[in-house]
Amino acid sequence: MKILLVCSGGMSTSIVLKAVEKKAAELKEDVYVEAASTTQFEERVKDFDVVLIAPQVRHRKQFFEEIASKHGIPTGLIEPQAYGPFGGEKILRQAKKLLEEV
Amino acid sequence: MEFFLKWVEEKLMPPMAKLAEQRHLRAVRDGIVATLPLIIVGSFFLIVASPPIPALAEKIQPYASQILIPFRLSVGLMALYAAHGIGYSLAKSYNLDPVAGGLLALASFIMITLPQNVEKIGFVLPMGGLGGAGLFAAIIMAFFAVEVLRFLTVRKITIKMPEGVPESVARSFEALIPAAAIMVIIYIVRVMLNINIQELIMNLFKPLVTAGDSLIGVLVPVILITLLWSAGIHGVSVVGSIARPIWMALLDENTQAAAAGAKILPHIAPEPFFQWFIWIGGSGATLSLVLLMLTSKSRYLKNLGKASLLPGVCNINEPVIFGAPIMLNPILAIPFIIGPVITAVISYIAMVFNLVGRPYVLAPWTLPAPIGAYLATGGDWRAVVLVLVNIALTTIIYYPFFKVYERKMMEEETES
Numbered sequence: 001m002k003i004l005l006v007c008s009g010g011m012s013t014s015i016v017l018k019a020v021e022k023k024a025a026e027l028k029e030d031v032y033v034e035a036a037s038t039t040q041f042e043e044r045v046k047d048f049d050v051v052l053i054a055p056q057v058r059h060r061k062q063f064f065e066e067i068a069s070k071h072g073i074p075t076g077l078i079e080p081q082a083y084g085p086f087g088g089e090k091i092l093r094q095a096k097k098l099l100e101e102v
Numbered sequence: 103m104e105f106f107l108k109w110v111e112e113k114l115m116p117p118m119a120k121l122a123e124q125r126h127l128r129a130v131r132d133g134i135v136a137t138l139p140l141i142i143v144g145s146f147f148l149i150v151a152s153p154p155i156p157a158l159a160e161k162i163q164p165y166a167s168q169i170l171i172p173f174r175l176s177v178g179l180m181a182l183y184a185a186h187g188i189g190y191s192l193a194k195s196y197n198l199d200p201v202a203g204g205l206l207a208l209a210s211f212i213m214i215t216l217p218q219n220v221e222k223i224g225f226v227l228p229m230g231g232l233g234g235a236g237l238f239a240a241i242i243m244a245f246f247a248v249e250v251l252r253f254l255t256v257r258k259i260t261i262k263m264p265e266g267v268p269e270s271v272a273r274s275f276e277a278l279i280p281a282a283a284i285m286v287i288i289y290i291v292r293v294m295l296n297i298n299i300q301e302l303i304m305n306l307f308k309p310l311v312t313a314g315d316s317l318i319g320v321l322v323p324v325i326l327i328t329l330l331w332s333a334g335i336h337g338v339s340v341v342g343s344i345a346r347p348i349w350m351a352l353l354d355e356n357t358q359a360a361a362a363g364a365k366i367l368p369h370i371a372p373e374p375f376f377q378w379f380i381w382i383g384g385s386g387a388t389l390s391l392v393l394l395m396l397t398s399k400s401r402y403l404k405n406l407g408k409a410s411l412l413p414g415v416c417n418i419n420e421p422v423i424f425g426a427p428i429m430l431n432p433i434l435a436i437p438f439i440i441g442p443v444i445t446a447v448i449s450y451i452a453m454v455f456n457l458v459g460r461p462y463v464l465a466p467w468t469l470p471a472p473i474g475a476y477l478a479t480g481g482d483w484r485a486v487v488l489v490l491v492n493i494a495l496t497t498i499i500y501y502p503f504f505k506v507y508e509r510k511m512m513e514e515e516t517e518s
Binding site: 008012016059080083084085 | 122
């Protein structure tokens with residue numbers, strides 16, 4: 001499963017990325033995660049299975065959704081409580097759920 | 103407070119976020135942000151040319167004008183790079199050829215500057231209007247170029263090549279009519295009617311730049327940014343869409359003055375002022391809160407403090423904003439909003455009275471605040487003192503609210 005995390009500058013998502021990677025390693029799941037800034041998003045999105053949007057850019061959800069849907073990739077909004085160093089498990093679960101719904 | 107935060111989330115945030123997502127403002131933001139690496143590296147040559155150590159500065163002085171060449175060609179041409187970036191982003195958002203959009207925007211901007219014939223050198227472009235001072239002209243001309251391109255493309259007024267012609271060739275022909283339209287229109291206005299578009303736009307936006315440097319002009323973005331963040335929205339990204347051109351214009355006048363050897367710079371509030379003296383640890387000056395959390399008796403807050411310390415030192419504070427959380431938290435949102443207002447006023451006053459040097463170097467925003475402030479002021483140790491004073495102040499402001507919240511968290515922890 002390939003997850004793309006998107007925020008404003010790609011900085012804070014890289015912290016969340018580590019949390020997800022750590023949890024995935026613990027659960028021995030094959031997960032690849034990448035963090036993207038808003039400007040990198042368009043180029044990177046096509047290589048992923050699912051897009052998760054950071055809460056602080058949720059006002060841009062429509063913009064991300066439109067681009068991702070062109071490639072048939074589902075998008076989800078990360079819950080504020082899960083967006084931090086301890087949110088790995090929640091985000092993994094959310095990504096899986098989004099993929100199942102497709 | 104709860105009611106107030108609800109109001110921010112439901113009433114203030116949606117229209118502001120919508121405004122920031124407006125196509126043209128987004129293009130301005132992305133276009134200018136794309137030039138930042140050049141500005142950051144370019145402005146560092148200013149420090150090299152006049153280092154903070156007097157003895158060293160004296161030795162370097164004879165070579166200063168040579169050291170400043172990369173600065174002049176990066177920061178000094180800021181508007182030129184921005185014009186291309188804005189045109190590119192705007193064309194892309196319309197699904198037009200972004201390369202054509204960027205080039206036409208660049209051409210439109212250059213064409214409002216008249217070349218001068220200088221003896222022995224030939225024709226030269228005066229650089230004065232191509233730096234930060236020309237930023238607003240660059241924005242308007244980029245809009246003009248891309249809107250013309252769009253108008254002609256939508257109405258299919260372009261030269262279409264028959265099928266089989268390579269795409270790159272076809273594309274160059276498609277841009278012919280827009281290029282002709284743009285060049286002729288600007289030629290008529292600038293040369294035949296002799297209207298100085300550059301100056302006209304500059305004068306139009308001058309009041310805005312002056313206002314941006316006033317205390318009110320500092321407090322309005324500070325308050326809006328913390329309000330938006332307390333609703334969990336990236337405040338700087340939203341407010342910056344509108345304020346960034348003003349901050350860059352202020353920065354440019356300061357860099358030019360510094361490069362000319364001025365001791366006291368004209369402006370207080372270019373972006374580094376906010377970044378290093380107010381947003382210490384991230385918007386809301388949350389480094390103080392992180393430090394308080396490290397000492398907490400609440401297990402959760404202590405762990406969060408540990409995990410947030412390193413990002414906090416680098417001014418990344420999403421872990422605290424969403425983790426503590428500060429977002430929609432009626433207790434912690436109060437110091438989050440009030441603290442920066444107080445440090446903003448104090449830092450502003452300190453610079454009005456020249457107790458601390460004014461910022462003119464753009465350093466990467468992920469540097470620790472004392473280092474960033476030192477670099478931004480071209481190596482003023484008093485800037486470091488001001489940062490430390492501000493950290494102490496915001497710690498005091500956070501403390502009572504933190505204690506109330508900590509007690510609440512500990513009660514929850516013992517219950518579960």
